[in-house]
Amino acid sequence: MxxxxxxxxxxxxxxxxxxxxxxxxxxxxxxxxxxxxxxxxxxxxxxxxxxxxxxKRSDRLLRVLVIPGSYGLTEVSVRGSATARKLAGYSDAVQRFLRTGDSSQLKKFKNLKLVDENRDPIKLVTNLDELHRLGSAGVLSFESLYARVA
Incomplete structure (x- = not known):
């Protein structure tokens, strides 16, 4: 709760x-x-x-977000609206690719370096074959960027 x-x-x-x-x-x-x-x-x-x-224009609030990962959806904990905004853009680009085949928006995330709340790197899957495989398997369907509550 x-x-x-x-x-x-x-x-x-x-x-x-x-x-x-x-x-x-x-x-x-x-x-x-x-x-x-x-x-x-x-x-x-x-x-x-x-x-x-x-x-305020930005914040450092903790957010637990759901993003595509190598094995399906994965939760990441991030601090700040700037990182959350970038991850939202990434998730939108992935969903656009899966819906339409348009990968143009994914290009800007290829070398983007983001870190989680522990300063560990967040790996963004941008390989189109991998995303297509994950999408075809049905493991990248999600309704919200925010993590679900158990």
């Missing part, structure tokens, strides 16, 4: 950043009290002169 609540908190911050909506509005969308968001992720927010909270 705590993982699900944390995922909602991180989603609120992300949605505020991408859509410029208020904390109260977005917290309602994700069925979480704005006070919980403030208590758990206040470092990702800043209060404006008018008293409204805005998401």
């Amino acid at each position: 705590e993982q699900e609540k944390w995922n909602r908190v991180v989603h609120v911050i992300s949605k505020m950043r991408s859509e410029g909506r208020s904390l109260t509005q977005v917290a309602k969308d994700f069925d979480i009290d704005r006070r919980i968001v403030l208590a758990r992720a206040g470092s990702a927010l800043q209060k404006t002169k008018s008293g409204r909270y805005e998401a």
